[in-house]
Amino acid sequence: MGLLTDPGTERSQLPALLERHHRPLCVTLYIIGLVWFLALAHNSLNHGTYFSENALLPGLVEGDFHGDSLMLQYLQSLTEEAEKHPAGMPYAWLVGQFTQLGLDTFTHNFTLHYPMGKEKSFSGQNVYGILRAGRGSSTEAIVVAAPYRPPSSFLQTTAPSIALMLAMAQFFSKQVYWAKDIIFLVTEHEQLGTEAWLGAYHHGCSGGPVLDHGGIQGRAGAIQAAINLELHSARVSHLDVKVEGLNGQLPNLDLVNLIHRLCQRENVPHTFKNRIDHPRPESWGGWLQQLETLLSMVASQATGVPTGNHGLFHRYGIAAVTVEGSEWNSVLGRRVGVQQLGRVLEGVCRSLNNLLERFHQSFFFYLLPSTTRYISIGVYMPPFALLAGGLLVKALALWFSTSCAADIQTSTSTPFTVKKVDYSVMGSIPVVVTTHVVSAGLAATPPLLSRLGLVMALSTEDSVFFGLLGAAITLLFLPHFMAKCTEIGGVSWEVVKTVAVLELAVLVFAGAVYNFSLALIITLTFTPVALMASPSHSRLGRLAKSLLVLSVHPLSLLMFSVLLDTVINFPGSAPLRLLWRAYMAIKRALMYSVADALIYSNWVFDAACVCLLPVWLLLWQVVHCHP
Secondary structure, eight states: OGGGSOTTSSOOHHHHHHHHHHHHHHHHHHHHHHHHHHHTTSTTTSEEOOOSOGGGOTTSSOOOOOOHHHHHHHHHHHHHHHHTOTTSOOHHHHHHHHHHTTOEEEEEEEEEEOOSTTOOEEEEEEEEEEEOOTTSOSOEEEEEEEEOOOTTOSSOOOHHHHHHHHHHHHHHHTOSOOOSEEEEEEESTTHHHHHHHHHHHHHTTOOOSSEEOOOOSOOOSEEEEEEEEEEOSSSEEEEEEEOOOGGGOOOOHHHHHHHHHHHHHTTOOEEBTTBOOOSOTTSHHHHHHHHHHHHHHHHHHHTOOOSSGGGGTGGGTOEEEEEEEEEOOTTSOSOBOHHHHHHHHHHHHHHHHTOSSOSOSSOSSEEOSSSSEEEEHHHHHHHHHHHHHHHHHHHHHHHHHHHHHHHHHHHHOOTTOOOOEEOSGGGGHHHHHHHHHHHHHHHTOHHHHHHHHHHTTOOHHHHHHHHHHHHHHHHTTHHHHSOOTTSTTEEOHHHHHHHHHHHHHHHHHHHTTTOHHHHHHHHHHHHHHHHHOOOOSSHHHHHHHHHHHHTTSHHHHHHHHHHHHHHHHOTTSOHHHHHHHHHHHHHHHHHHHHHHHHHTOOOHHHHIIIIIHHHHHHHHHHHTSOO
16 A cells, blocks of 8 residues: 555655755765865875886887987077078978978968957968888878977977977888888967868868868878977976866876886986976875875866867877977976987887777876876766765755745645745746856857957957956846746745756766866855855845855856966066956956867857856846845
């Protein structure tokens, strides 16, 4: 007879307990998850790196590269040629050098139709040479790339990278053991040239409305891996390995371990985030340094912006990293010679030449606290689940609470009773749909704002910044245009908050398997606010909660993060000068996020508008409902 009993006649004890004790449970989960995640930087909770792909055979043979003097000759010649082209790339010189080495040399033209402002067009050209494999059939390839920066560029020069590439190309062309084609690529306009070349290599001649990548004349095999060189001097102090790619994608961990292992063999100082491993990682100081390195990776990965040209290869399933060599300084004590750098690059290419298939055995989801330690997805997801678990607990507690209130309202109502509050999910549809439609429309406004700014003689940065800021301020009045929650037929604020909290939980858990760092930052900032957001009887309480919700607005998070970065990078600046720097940096950061979304398909701006802003608007609606 138990199966015939109406389950609604008796409430289980679990929902009642959850309603009474969900607040301390949520706080406990959040604190435990945060402490657990910070503790992952200690060696007792993470793991040492190792090779999963045995075919790499790193360091199996001794390096034969002795082209240090040749590299210096190339560098001197390139420097002299660059002075003749202060704002452009010496295409003819590069084509001539690749051709003299016996490589199949080609140029690649591309055009950017800038979608903002006056919609100007910018053109560029890449130069690349292909060393055909003597023991293969050109079915697989390795890319060695370097961006070209003219003397007028405000970035550090990369001429030593190109000089070393040419010296390596001459050395490689004399070897007979290559089973894969090697593509030596020199790109113009930084990441734009790399994006265009990759698009042309994989998609043919068709181009998009923003970036017309054109077509390429020469092609090698399927690209297995890529190394991007950014050497700023012929004598560097150390090699820094950069791994973060577009939208937070990471290369296979085996490739990262390969470079660190070969640097160690050649006695080359190597770092991650420009930090050398602590001599005593088990100590308090070692844990703090590894924690700083870990948080630095989280911050850079969350932006979705690649830390080098390598980050654009990841979307095509190509493992790639950037190796940066900074000019020598007295901090690390000694210089690294060209011969050592060449042998590291030689060892990397020869190990990649041994690959029988694409990188797949090691991790693609990980965090790095040092060059020799890693935190895999199976290690960092449990503390993240605790951090975000409070959202699910809160959603369940609100669901049980609204169900109970709906049952009471139904049992006490009569045929002549007017329904005061709608506790059903269907009642919240107008509010939820309105917030999502408005947010989706806001994501498409930057090109229109830039054109409107031309009418008012505003720059593109100012028009986008002030336009989005004005839209954000206007949306603050959205609750006044919506139906009052306590009016007859109005939806309950508990239902709206249930939808907001549940949507936030789905967002962070789904995002954690793609860009974990971005999901982590959203969870850390939004979870406390989502748990505390509720209507207040007093004006002071409503004001305090309104300020709390405003502090996690997507624009507010952008401003806080840029301000913090400005304080870290300019510690000695005066307060007013610091605020001015932060103001200019905020406008540029917002403009870059929009441009990256349109050109490179960086989805941070779109995710903030389409996914995160609706949640924030629902929480803002909850705070301004009548209790």
